[in-house]
Amino acid sequence: MVTANSRPRVEVADILRQHGAEFRRRHQLSIRQDVALRHIEDCRTKALGGHKDTCDPCGHVRISYNSCRDRHCPKCQSLKKAEWLHKRRARLLPVHYFHVVFTLPHKLRALALGNKRLMYNMLFRAAAQTLQAIARDGKHLGAQVGFTAILHTWGQDLRFHPHLHCVVTGGGLSEDRTHWVSARANFFLSVKVLGKIFRGKFLAALKDAYSDRKLTLGKSTEAYEDPKVWKRLLDELYRLKWVVYAKRPFGGPENVFRYLGRYTHRVAISNHRIVSLEAGKVSFHYRDYADGQKKKLLTLDALEFLRRFTLHILPPRFVRIRHYGLLASSNIKTKLAIARQLLDSRSQKHDALASEPQLELSKPWHERLFILTGEDVFACPVCKRGRLVRAPLDCRSMTWGAPNRLLTLDTS
Numbered sequence: 545m546v547t548a549n550s551r552p553r554v555e556v557a558d559i560l561r562q563h564g565a566e567f568r569r570r571h572q573l574s575i576r577q578d579v580a581l582r583h584i585e586d587c588r589t590k591a592l593g594g595h596k597d598t599c600d601p602c603g604h605v606r607i608s609y610n611s612c613r614d615r616h617c618p619k620c621q622s623l624k625k626a627e628w629l630h631k632r633r634a635r636l637l638p639v640h641y642f643h644v645v646f647t648l649p650h651k652l653r654a655l656a657l658g659n660k661r662l663m664y665n666m667l668f669r670a671a672a673q674t675l676q677a678i679a680r681d682g683k684h685l686g687a688q689v690g691f692t693a694i695l696h697t698w699g700q701d702l703r704f705h706p707h708l709h710c711v712v713t714g715g716g717l718s719e720d721r722t723h724w725v726s727a728r729a730n731f732f733l734s735v736k737v738l739g740k741i742f743r744g745k746f747l748a749a750l751k752d753a754y755s756d757r758k759l760t761l762g763k764s765t766e767a768y769e770d771p772k773v774w775k776r777l778l779d780e781l782y783r784l785k786w787v788v789y790a791k792r793p794f795g796g797p798e799n800v801f802r803y804l805g806r807y808t809h810r811v812a813i814s815n816h817r818i819v820s821l822e823a824g825k826v827s828f829h830y831r832d833y834a835d836g837q838k839k840k841l842l843t844l845d846a847l848e849f850l851r852r853f854t855l856h857i858l859p860p861r862f863v864r865i866r867h868y869g870l871l872a873s874s875n876i877k878t879k880l881a882i883a884r885q886l887l888d889s890r891s892q893k894h895d896a897l898a899s900e901p902q903l904e905l906s907k908p909w910h911e912r913l914f915i916l917t918g919e920d921v922f923a924c925p926v927c928k929r930g931r932l933v934r935a936p937l938d939c940r941s942m943t944w945g946a947p948n949r950l951l952t953l954d955t956s
Contacts, residue, residue, distance in 0.1 A: 552815035552816050552818060553819070554815070554818045554819070554821045554826075555618065555619070555815040556584055556618055556813070556815060556818070556853065557585050558821060559818075559821055559826055559846055559849060560581055560584060560585040560850070561585055562846070563824070563846040563847060563850060564581060564585060566847065567846075567847050567850045567851070570847065571854070573854065576857060576860050577854050577857045580617075580857045581854065583612035583613075583614035583616075584612065584616065584617045587614070587617050587619055587620065588609040588610065588611055588612075588619060589609050592609060592610040592611070593936070593937065594607060594608055594936075595607075595608050595609075595610075595935065595937050596934070596935050596936075597935075598932065598935070599931070599932050600930055600933060601927055601930035602926055602930055604924055604926040606925075607937065609937075615811075615858075616812075616856070616858070617811070618811050619815065621811065625805065625808060628809065629804060629808070632692075632804060635880065636797035637870075637880075637887055638797060638887050639714050639724075639796075639887065640796065641711055641712060641799075641800045642712045642713075642714055642727070643709065643711060643790070643792075644733075644738070644788065644789070644790050644791075645709055645787075645788070645790075645791070646671040646708045646710065646788055647705070647707040647708075647786075647787045647788075647789070648667060648707065648746075649784050649786060649787075651780060651781060652750075652781070653704050653706070654764045655759065655768075656704070657855070658759075658762060658763075658765055659753075659758075659759055659760050660862075661862060662759070664697075664706065664858075664859075664862065664864075666746060666750065667695070668693055668695070668708065669745075669749065670745040670749060671693060671708050671742060672691075672866075673745050674738055674741045674742040674745055674788075675689065675710065675712065675868070675869075676869055678733050678737060678741060679716055679733065680719070684733055684734070685715070685716060685725055685727060685733065686718070686725060687715065687718050688719070688879065689713050689870065690712075690716070690867075690869040690870025690871040690875075691712040691713065691867075691868050691869055691871060692710070692711045692804070692865065692866070692867050693710045693866050694709045694710075694711075694807055694808055694865050695708055696708075696709060696810070697812075697855070697856045697858075698852075698856050700830035700831050700832070700833070701830050701842055701852075702813060702849070702853060702855075703852060704852075704855045704856075709807055711800060711803070711804065712732065713869075713870065714726065714729075716869070717870060717879055717883045721879065723886060724883060732790055733790070735788045735789065735790050738790075739786045739788040740786075742788055743782070743784075746786075747778065747782065750778075751778065754768075754774060808865055811856075812852075812855075812856040813828065817829045817830070824845060824846050824847075825843050825844065825846065826844050826845075826846050826849040827841055827844075828842060828849075829841060829842075870883055922934070
């Protein structure tokens with residue numbers, strides 16, 4: 545059984561330490577990819593420095609090493625996720641929510657790999673325009689909804705699979721801002737209509753990018769330089785049925801909150817899914833959605849595992865969580881406030897949310913962590929009474945064998 549505090553048997557960092565050098569020799573990495581992999585490899589080791597925590601009453605000593613804080617690192621998301629959720633919690637409305645997923649067709653994945661920033665932005669824009677246009681249409685909902693879109697680029701087997709998870713309010717604010725329009729409890733918008741509109745908006749943006757020569761074409765996409773080949777691709781894409789999937793509604797805002805905690809700061813694979821690293825092979829668990837989400841074991845060559853993992857490193861400073869409609873930053877103090885007032889913001893749940901302690905980002909990381917999770921990292925785990933006193937660790941004066949890994953959370 546895996547618990548939140550259990551130590552994984554194998555980490556992505558272990559695979560990088562054993563096979564990273566060979567992987568870099570065989571594959572040409574971008575600067576961002578190389579930096580991210582080095583961050584993961586060095587995370588919570590002597591390379592980033594560390595601290596010595598000592599309990600005065602009992603003398604217990606704990607050595608801890610600094611985190612890399614890279615958003616692609618499987619070990620560095622806990623505090624970021626807790627802080628992000630704390631901010632979002634106050635913006636939840638007392639309504640049911642829907643989960644809508646927009647997926648790029650397989651035929652576009654090669655183009656997306658060579659044009660990540662451009663294609664990801666087009667995916668966000670097309671999905672957002674689709675949801676807002678159909679929701680505002682009087683034939684469907686006739687209101688402005690609010691939603692958060694989260695980019696995932698992976699499937700369970702680590703293959704490249706760009707898609708957006710959208711968490712959408714089950715209803716919206718009327719155009720004249722006088723009332724809340726509720727969606728049906730078990731139906732939001734037609735996925736067939738969503739798919740057609742999404743396809744049209746994305747392909748219109750793709751044609752513009754091609755005409756403006758914004759697409760980088762090479763290797764498997766070089767043939768698209770020929771306008772005839774490009775037109776054939778577009779014709780195929782227009783004939784395809786684009787998949788927009790609407791999952792069952794979440795229910796109330798607390799269910800949405802728990803869901804967001806699982807999805808927002810997820811990386812391509814968690815360390816807990818990795819089972820073994822033996823003889824140059826990596827085995828990890830995955831869920832086969834084509835077979836009823838059965839849990840299965842997949843074994844890959846270590847270099848292939850690293851290749852797939854690297855596909856999901858985002859462009860520098862790329863924003864992968866975005867808010868639209870009522871949840872857009874420009875609408876928080878206006879339309880969202882009006883919607884909350886209309887929905888009776890003084891309900892018991894929202895009074896409780898409003899009374900939660902405010903998080904000051906200027907506070908030290910361990911104080912923020914305690915406020916958000918109740919975890920006191922400086923409480924002595926041995927005597928349970930003393931406090932750990934932290935002092936810098938001079939890693940240069942120490943001798944090392946295999947790289948040490950941190951057993952407890954350290955985000956300093």
